[in-house]
Amino acid sequence: MKYNGLLPTLPKELRLFISVFVIVLSVGYFTGLLFIQETESTTPAGVEENYLGNEDDEDAEVMKFKKGEREMLTVIHTHVLSMSLIFFLLGGLVWITKAPKKLKLFLTIEPFLSIILTFGGIYVMWSGVGWFRYVVVLSGILMTITYTGSACLVLWQCIPPRNPNKYSSKSVIN
Template sequence: MNYNGLLSTFPREIRLFIAVFVVILSIGFFTGLLFVKQTEATTPAGVEENYLGNEQDADATIMKFKKGEREMLTIVHTHILSMSFVFFLLGALVWITKLPKKWKLFLTIEPFLSVLLTFGGIYLMWIGITWFKFVVIFSGILMTLTFTFSSCLVLLQCLKKSEH
């Protein structure tokens, strides 16, 4: 079965449906990034402070406390589950775009690794392996880049004239 470029052969209405889905999915994804920015967890020190607290910092303007185990497990659990579904659905759409197989493989497998490294890394940092804050930032950036590229790829091919 040849699925490369299948998306562009779909009827206009189905491509519009997929495009709207990807736009709404993107709004949800990037709203999550706004939340990360709001919590000032975009730097290694900010990531560490967000989960481990800043009670020892007398100069802190906003007091943050170390997250409890229940809260950490909830954060890790919900994000790994929900992000897995996000990347599974987006990945299924990437596989029917017109793009070389190696690129598709990267764009559909890498996000799962980044999800694991980002949220597993947050947990490992929380239990005391603080250098994981660098892994969390790197994998989070890579996850965002692959999401953005994949979303744009699907949207552009949905908006292209049908080849059918």
């Protein structure tokens, strides 16, 4: 089955549907990043404070307490499941774009590694291995870069070609 380059050949209605899906998905993804910024968890120290608390810091503007095990498991469980589905769906769309196979492999496999490193890293850090806060931040940054790259690739290929004869004149789906 030929799937490389299938996306640009789909009928405009399907490409519009896919575009709207990726845009709405991106609104949700980047809103989550705004929430992370609001909790000041964009730095290694902020991540550590968010999950381990700051009760010992007398100068803290907002008092934060160490999260309990139940809360940690809930955060990790929900994020791993939901983000796996997000990247599975987006990855499926990436695979039908016209792009080099190695790029598509990176954009579709890396996010799953970052999910494990980010949320597994949060749990390891919470368990007492403080240096994992750096792993959490770096893997979160890489996850966002791959999300953005994947979403842009899919959206770019949903734009109708300037030369309508560039792709087959027959639509894959009528």
